[in-house]
Structure formats: structure tokens, C-alpha cells
Amino acid sequence: MSAACIFCKIAAGEIPADVVWEDDQALAFRDISPQAPKHLLIIPRRHLERLADSQPEDQQLLGHLLSVASRLASQEGVSDGYRVVVNNGASAGQSVFHLHLHVLGGRTFGWPPG
Numbered sequence: 001m002s003a004a005c006i007f008c009k010i011a012a013g014e015i016p017a018d019v020v021w022e023d024d025q026a027l028a029f030r031d032i033s034p035q036a037p038k039h040l041l042i043i044p045r046r047h048l049e050r051l052a053d054s055q056p057e058d059q060q061l062l063g064h065l066l067s068v069a070s071r072l073a074s075q076e077g078v079s080d081g082y083r084v085v086v087n088n089g090a091s092a093g094q095s096v097f098h099l100h101l102h103v104l105g106g107r108t109f110g111w112p113p114g
């Protein structure tokens with residue numbers, strides 16, 4: 001755990017969140033500022049700043065996060081159309097430096113993304 005990290009605090013139960021999934025490796029909760037009718041964040045419990053910091057040994061964990069994304073999209077009723085986003089680095093829009101997958105659904109999305 002990183003003491004200053006807001007997502008570590010959510011994972012530790014120190015900050016409240018609307019949690020929709022929990023297991024030994026991951027946690028998912030609703031984004032506080034949703035950009036779509038359904039907007040979930042999926043995080044590893046272990047503090048990892050960015051996707052770029054992941055290592056080959058994190059392969060199982062990264063796959064697990066995507067697998068949870070698929071399950072939650074079904075659970076939320078948006079499995080026919082949703083977007084999974086990872087912003088890596090400030091220039092890509094990352095504002096919380098604890099790896100997270102955004103799962104967005106419930107509306108149509110443009111391409112290319114902004």
C-alpha cells in the first residue's frame with residue numbers, strides 16, 4: 001500500500017466507495033464522476049502506479065482485471081456495448097496513479113477517443 005494513494009485507501013476501506021466487486025486480487029467501484037451511465041473502476045489491490053510499470057510476472061493479474069471487466073459489464077447489463085480504458089501517464093489523462101481500468105457503458109462512444 002502507498003500511504004498517499006487514494007485507491008489504496010479505498011482498497012483498505014479507509015475511504016468509502018460504492019464497491020461492486022471484491023476478490024483477493026482486485027476491487028471494483030463506481031467512479032465518483034461518471035462519464036457514462038455506467039462507469040466502473042477496477043483496480044488491483046496491490047499498488048502499481050501505471051500499466052507501464054507492470055512486469056511479465058503481472059500477466060495473470062492483468063488478465064484477471066480484464067476478466068472482471070467482462071463480468072461486471074454483464075452484471076451492469078451493458079455487455080453488448082462498453083468501453084474499457086486504461087489511461088497511462090498524465091499526457092494520456094491519468095490523474096490517479098494507481099493502475100485502474102475504466103469500464104464505461106450505457107451510451108454510444110465516438111472513435112477516435114479524444
Ligand code: 5GP
Binds near residue numbers: 029032094097
Ligand atoms: P484517470 O484520470 O486516472 O484515468 O481516472 C481516475 C478516475 O478516478 C477519474 O475518473 C475520477 O473521477 C475517479 N476518482 C478520483 N477520485 C475518486 C474517489 O475518491 N472515488 C471514486 N469512486 N472515484 C474517484
Ligand code: ZN
Binds near residue numbers: 046047
Ligand atoms: Zn495505490
